[in-house]
Amino acid sequence: MATVGTRRLLAFALLTMLSLAACSTQSTNQGASPNASPLPEASSCAAADTFCIGLALEVGVVDDAAFNAAAWQGVQEGAAATGGTAEYLESNQDNPYAANIEDFASRGFDVVVTTGVGQPDTTIAAANAHPDTTFVAISQDMTDGPANAIGLIFRDDEAGYAAGYLAGLMTQTGTVGAVLGSESVIPLKRFGEGYRLGALAARPDATVIMSYNNDSADSFDDPEWGATTATEQLASGADLVFGVGGSTGIAALEAVAGSSGAGTSLFCIGVDVDQFQTVPQARPCLLSSAEKKIAPGVSELIDQIHAGGQLAQNVEGAVGLAPYHDLASQVPDSVKLQVDEVIAGLDDGSIDTGVTF
Numbered sequence: 001m002a003t004v005g006t007r008r009l010l011a012f013a014l015l016t017m018l019s020l021a022a023c024s025t026q027s028t029n030q031g032a033s034p035n036a037s038p039l040p041e042a043s044s045c046a047a048a049d050t051f052c053i054g055l056a057l058e059v060g061v062v063d064d065a066a067f068n069a070a071a072w073q074g075v076q077e078g079a080a081a082t083g084g085t086a087e088y089l090e091s092n093q094d095n096p097y098a099a100n101i102e103d104f105a106s107r108g109f110d111v112v113v114t115t116g117v118g119q120p121d122t123t124i125a126a127a128n129a130h131p132d133t134t135f136v137a138i139s140q141d142m143t144d145g146p147a148n149a150i151g152l153i154f155r156d157d158e159a160g161y162a163a164g165y166l167a168g169l170m171t172q173t174g175t176v177g178a179v180l181g182s183e184s185v186i187p188l189k190r191f192g193e194g195y196r197l198g199a200l201a202a203r204p205d206a207t208v209i210m211s212y213n214n215d216s217a218d219s220f221d222d223p224e225w226g227a228t229t230a231t232e233q234l235a236s237g238a239d240l241v242f243g244v245g246g247s248t249g250i251a252a253l254e255a256v257a258g259s260s261g262a263g264t265s266l267f268c269i270g271v272d273v274d275q276f277q278t279v280p281q282a283r284p285c286l287l288s289s290a291e292k293k294i295a296p297g298v299s300e301l302i303d304q305i306h307a308g309g310q311l312a313q314n315v316e317g318a319v320g321l322a323p324y325h326d327l328a329s330q331v332p333d334s335v336k337l338q339v340d341e342v343i344a345g346l347d348d349g350s351i352d353t354g355v356t357f
Contacts (some may be wrong), residue, residue, distance in 0.1 A: 003093045006148070009078065015346075022131075023326050031167045035158035036317070037093070042113035043297065045085075045107050045108040045109050045110070046107075046108030047108075050084075050085070051079075051083065051084035051085070051110050051111075051126055051306055052084060052085050052086075052087075052104075052107075052108070052109040052111075053075050053078060053079050053084055053085065053086045053087075053104075053109065053110065053111045053112075053113065053302060054086070054087050054088070054089070054098060054104030054109045054111070054112045054113065055071055055072055055075045055086065055087070055088040055089070055099045055101060055112075055113045055115070056089055056091070056100040056104060056112060056113070056115065056116075056177060057071075057088060057089065057090050057091055057097075057100075057115050058093065058114070058115050058116035058117070058118075058119060059115075059218065059221065059246070059314070060220050060221050060246045060247070061090055061092075062088050062090060064173075064218050064246050064247060064250075065250060065273075065275065065278035065279045066246060066249070066250065066270075066271065066272040066275065066278065067115065067138075067246065067272045067273075067292075067294065068115065068246075068272055069273065069278060070272060070273045070292075070295045071113060071115055071138055071294055071295075071296040071298060072088055072296065072300075073111055073294075073295040073296025073297060074113075074294055074295035074296065074299045074302075075125040075299075075302070076090070077295060077296075077298075077299035078111075078298060078299040078300075078301070078302025078306075079302070079305060081148065081299060081302070081303050081306075082302060082303060082306040084110070084306070086316065087104075088102050089103065089104070089312060092190075095156075097116055097119065097122065098126070099124050099229070101114060101121075101122065101126045101346035102126065102129075103125070104133075105126055105129070105130040105133045106130075108133075109133060110133065110134065110285075110305075110306075111133070111134050111135075111136060111139065111276065111302055111305055111306075112126070112133055112134075112135050112136070113135075113136045113137075113298060113302075114135060114136070114137050114140070114307075115127075115138050115139075116137075116139065116140065117134050117139040117140060117185055117186070117187045117188070118137070118184065118185045118186070119135050119140075120137060120140040120141055120142065120145075121142055122143070123135050123137040123142070123149060123322050124142065124144060124145040124146070124149055127145055127146050127148050127149035128145075128146055130148075131146065131148055131287060132147050132148075133148065134149075134150065134305050135149045135150065136150050136152055136298060136301050136302070136305075137149060137150065137151045137152065138152050138294060138297075138298065139140055139152070139153060139154060139156070139187045139292070140152075140153070140177045141153060141314060142314055143313055143314060145313065147313075149313070150301060150311050150312075150313065150314070151313065152294075152297050152298065152301060152314075152315055152317050153314050153315070153316055153317065154187070154292040154294075154317045154318075154319050155298075155316070155319050155346075156187045156188075156190040156191045156194065156292065156319070157191070157193060157194030158194060158319055158346045158353055159191065159194065159290040159292060159319035159320065159321070160190065160191040160193070160194025160195040160198065160290055160353075161190060161194040161195065161197060161198035161201075161217040161342075161353040161355075162290065162320070162321050162339065162342060162343050162345065163194075163195050163196065163242055163269045163271075163288065163321065164176075164194060164195035164196060164199035164200075164201075164202070164208075164242070164344065165198040165199065165201060165202045165289035165338070165339060166197070166198075166199065166202075166269065166287065166288060166321065166335070166339050167198070167199045167202070167240045167242065167267075167269060168201065168202025168203040168206050168236025169202045169203070169335045169338060169339070170240055170267060170287065170331070171199075171203065171209060171239055171240055171277045171337060172207060172239055172265065173237045173238070173239045174203065174205060174206050174207060174330050175206065175207040175208075175209065175212065175236065175237040175238045176199050176206060176207075176208055176209070176238055176239070176240045176241070176242070177198070177208070177209040177210075177230070177233035177234075177236075177238035177240070177241045178192055178195055178208070178209070178211065178241065178242040178243075178244060178263065179211050179212050179213075179229045179230050179233070179241060179242070179243050179244070179245075179248065179249060179252035180192050180210070180212050180213065180242075180244040180245050180248075180249065181212070181213050181219040181220045181244065181246065181248055182212060182213055182214050182216075182219035182220075182245075183212040183214060183249035184214070186241050188244060188245060189212075189357070190355055190357070191244050191271065191290065192210060192212070192242075192244060193270065193353075193355045193357075194353050195208075195242050195290075196208045196210055196223070196261060196295075197353055197355065198342075201342075202338075204228075207237070209235065209236060209238055211232075213225055213226070213229075213245065216248075218297075219245060219248060220244055220245045220246030220247070220248055220319040221247050221248065221252075222247070222248045223247045223248060223250070223251035224251070225248060225251075226243065226245075226247070226248035226249060226250070226252040226253040226255070227252065227254065227255040228249035228255075229250070229252065230243070230252035230253075230255040230256055231255050231259075234255075234256065234259060234266065239265060239266050239267065240266070240267045240268065240269065240287070241253070241255075241256050241267075241268050241269075241272070242268070242269045242290070243268060243269070243270060243271060243282075244351075245271075249270075249271055250269045250275075250279055250282070252268070253268045253270060253275065253279060253281075253285065253341065254279075254281050256268040256282075257281060257282045257283070257284040257285040257286070258284075259285075260320065261294055262283045262284040262328070263285055263330065266285055266329070267285050267287045267330075268282060268285040268286055268287065268288070269287055269288055269289060269290060270282060270286055270288070270289035270290070270322070271290050271291075272290075272291065272292055272337070273289065273291060273292075273294070273295075273296065273322075274289050274291060274322035274323070275289045275322075275323060276289065276325045276326075283325070283326055285327075286325065286326075287324060287327050287331065288321045288322050288323070288324055289321070289322040290319070290327055291319060291320050291322050292317060292318075292319050293317055293318040293319065293320070293327025294317065296317075296318070297315070297317035297318070300344045301315060320343065321339070321343065324336075
């Protein structure tokens with residue numbers, strides 16, 4: 001099926017168009033290929049003719065094939081569109097998230113993109129301390145932030161609901177599962193609760209097994225737990241698993257993909273991006289992915305910031321389901337039609353997910 005978004009990024013009128021001179025340096029990262037141009041000297045990011053964009057990753061690695069990878073893609077596309085430069089910093093014990101944000105801002109970066117979905121206060125504090133830098137906070141509500149902090153927010157529950165509805169229609173055993181990171185991360189929990197309610201809307205007698213990784217020190221980077229939990233759900237009768245949360249969720253998808261019956265009697269659904277493109281190992285079972293259109297949302301915001309546009313405190317990005325790809329023939333036409341109708345209902349507001357947080 002064609003990718004369908006339940007919300008489109010709001011288009012904001014650009015009140016002024018500032019002509020910033022383009023840099024000769026292209027978008028690069030700290031682990032860039034040998035052909036990438038070098039980043040400008042740290043001091044040059046404060047210069048008027050240089051447009052610098054930094055991506056501070058809260059958890060995980062940049063090439064996680066999901067949330068972080070989409071954020072970095074959006075930053076790179078934004079840099080390419082504006083003639084700017086881009087850099088990312090991964091956070092760990094030696095390089096804490098807040099310190100990485102401060103690193104970019106103190107070097108005079110024009111835009112700092114943050115991914116701390118559970119730490120909006122960290123972005124707000126940095127924005128207050130650096131009024132000349134614009135902060136783009138992915139999946140973070142910036143209602144309480146200063147004017148230079150822009151939240152790129154998503155209706156995660158709607159993407160989850162559409163995925164759950166598909167799961168509820170496709171299950172033959174009447175049991176579906178979800179393997180997720182920590183439920184303390186509200187956007188992730190909205191994904192999960194939307195999925196649960198969507199599956200029950202499609203099949204009220206369904207059993208929905210929800211497994212949150214609440215005990216791990218790094219709930220988004222625990223592939224062993226993800227694979228083991230998905231296998232346990234299959235043993236409990238689940239014939240479809242939704243994997244959510246970095247390498248934890250990806251490992252769940254791969255566990256289903258490696259099981260007998262993958263693609264015929266066992267299926268999986270990915271998250272954040274079209275994981276058919278980013279996690280080829282999951283293709284044997286991958287029906288679709290519950291997408292947040294992170295890359296286009298980030299790149300469009302960067303372009304508008306560069307142009308001097310006046311933006312709201314929170315900008316809403318698009319969500320939707322990815323195409324069925326190789327498993328399109330496994331999805332009955334009646335199911336495709338019903339899923340499309342649900343997505344349309346979510347889009348026009350006639351269907352409410354029931355998620356209240």
